[in-house]
Amino acid sequence: MLIAQITDIHLGFEPETPGEFNRQRLDRTIATICALDPQPKMLLATGDLIDRGDKGSYERLKEAFADVPFPVYMALGNHDERANFSEVFPEYNFIDGFLQYEIDTGPLRILVLDTLEEGRHGGAYCEVRTAWLKARLDEQPDRKTLIVQHHPPIEVGIPWMNTDPAEPWVHRLAGCLRDRKNVIGLVCGHIHRAVATHWEDLVVATCPSTAPQVALDLRPIDADVPDQRQLIIADPPGYALHWWNGRELITHWDTAEDHAVLARYDANLQGMIQHMLAERPIPSEGVGTPTPTAAPNEVRQAAE
Numbered sequence: 510m511l512i513a514q515i516t517d518i519h520l521g522f523e524p525e526t527p528g529e530f531n532r533q534r535l536d537r538t539i540a541t542i543c544a545l546d547p548q549p550k551m552l553l554a555t556g557d558l559i560d561r562g563d564k565g566s567y568e569r570l571k572e573a574f575a576d577v578p579f580p581v582y583m584a585l586g587n588h589d590e591r592a593n594f595s596e597v598f599p600e601y602n603f604i605d606g607f608l609q610y611e612i613d614t615g616p617l618r619i620l621v622l623d624t625l626e627e628g629r630h631g632g633a634y635c636e637v638r639t640a641w642l643k644a645r646l647d648e649q650p651d652r653k654t655l656i657v658q659h660h661p662p663i664e665v666g667i668p669w670m671n672t673d674p675a676e677p678w679v680h681r682l683a684g685c686l687r688d689r690k691n692v693i694g695l696v697c698g699h700i701h702r703a704v705a706t707h708w709e710d711l712v713v714a715t716c717p718s719t720a721p722q723v724a725l726d727l728r729p730i731d732a733d734v735p736d737q738r739q740l741i742i743a744d745p746p747g748y749a750l751h752w753w754n755g756r757e758l759i760t761h762w763d764t765a766e767d768h769a770v771l772a773r774y775d776a777n778l779q780g781m782i783q784h785m786l787a788e789r790p791i792p793s794e795g796v797g798t799p800t801p802t803a804a805p806n807e808v809r810q811a812a813e
């Protein structure tokens with residue numbers, strides 16, 4: 510099963526310009542994902558859907574998603590606003606006041622969490638949300654489960670984007686997920702970069718944004734001294750493609766730009782491909798490695 514992910518769209522950054530830079534980047538990313546073969550089963554949009562929480566931007570977001578041929582599931586980030594989101598997307602049910610829900614894909618259970626605390630940049634996870642998550646996890650303790658949320662509960666090393674590991678919400682979330690062998694990991698947004706790490710025995714992967722990216726600068730930052738460092742860069746819009754193969758979640762990151770192709774599968778490189786594929790075990794002897802002819806089919810079946 511393939512799961513596409515986009516994040517940090519920040520639509521409405523230029524409120525008076527419907528065709529703004531961030532909309533162009535979103536449209537390009539959606540077009541790239543919709544052209545994928547095989548097709549993803551769904552598209553996750555993991556928060557900071559819009560920039561200023563306004564209803565008009567959510568309406569434009571709805572319009573941008575209108576032609577996506579597979580389901581789109583959204584999570585909220587620190588730039589979102591629950592009341593306006595709810596007005597434009599009334600099909601979403603809020604539980605205990607939070608946008609938290611389950612996606613039952615068949616092979617994999619997905620729990621979408623709400624880490625928004627309006628007025629705060631960083632994440633939040635209160636006792637009420639923790640109780641909901643605990644109840645959902647206790648319902649199906651053996652089912653492979655993926656957690657989806659905007660804020661990664663990790664210190665990424667870019668000082669102004671860090672989450673302090675001592676933050677109470679991180680402890681609450683960790684306490685709920687700790688020792689749950691069926692939880693395979695978390696996919697998140699917020700960092701505007703691709704980051705992967707290990708946290709509480711779980712893989713955490715963040716997705717690059719469709720909006721401009723955050724610059725990679727790990728130097729300490731001083732709130733009193735603006736030092737002209739790069740903060741936001743107009744690198745290409747990105748997305749993630751997660752492949753659940755029934756055993757592991759494999760995360761790929763790519764951009765929505767045209768790639769400069771240096772080699773194609775033609776007669777010149779056929780020998781290399783043949784050798785590479787011939788090295789692998791045949792299906793009856795194999796240990797689950799996709800075989801040359803089975804790989805595309807396997808992906809196709811997994812995507813259905």
Ligand SMILES: [Fe+2]
Pocket residue numbers: 517519557586699700701
């Ligand atoms: Fe963001």
Ligand SMILES: [Fe+2]
Pocket residue numbers: 556557586587588659698699700
């Ligand atoms: Fe964010």
